[in-house]
Amino acid sequence: MTLFPGGAPCPCGRKGCFEQYVSGTALRRRIEEAGLPYKPEELFTAEDPKAKQVIKEFTYDLAVVISSLQAAFDMEVVVIGGGVSEAADYWFDDLQEQLKPMLLNPIDVKVAELKNEAGMYGAAQLVL
Numbered sequence: 001m002t003l004f005p006g007g008a009p010c011p012c013g014r015k016g017c018f019e020q021y022v023s024g025t026a027l028r029r030r031i032e033e034a035g036l037p038y039k040p041e042e043l044f045t046a047e048d049p050k051a052k053q054v055i056k057e058f059t060y061d062l063a064v065v066i067s068s069l070q071a072a073f074d075m076e077v078v079v080i081g082g083g084v085s086e087a088a089d090y091w092f093d094d095l096q097e098q099l100k101p102m103l104l105n106p107i108d109v110k111v112a113e114l115k116n117e118a119g120m121y122g123a124a125q126l127v128l
């Protein structure tokens with residue numbers, strides 16, 4: 001799904017897809033574009049205002065994605081996995097704060113217990 005029409009190129013062939021803005025890969029790109037010297041795992045503990053701005057933009061875009069998905073699917077729960085979920089302790093409260101005014105009604109947002117391995121376990125379970 002598109003977050004920013006005409007935005008960052010995506011391997012799917014389109015531009016501006018969610019994946020290009022709210023994933024671990026996207027976070028690495030955002031760090032590079034901001035000219036910051038950090039690895040993604042270092043970004044969250046940096047006392048650099050530019051680092052905090054990158055995190056703020058990331059959580060804002062993630063909130064837009066979740067609220068858009070809610071409008072389409074009216075889900076009750078969102079579970080966030082993938083690489084960025086490993087650092088959720090640093091951005092989850094900010095996400096909740098930004099998400100709250102965007103929601104049609106309250107939903108439960110959680111971090112996947114299996115974090116970055118959630119997708120792998122889910123795929124394996126489908127095969128089994």
Ligand SMILES: [Zn+2]
Pocket residue numbers: 010011012013014015017019
């Ligand atoms: Zn795409």
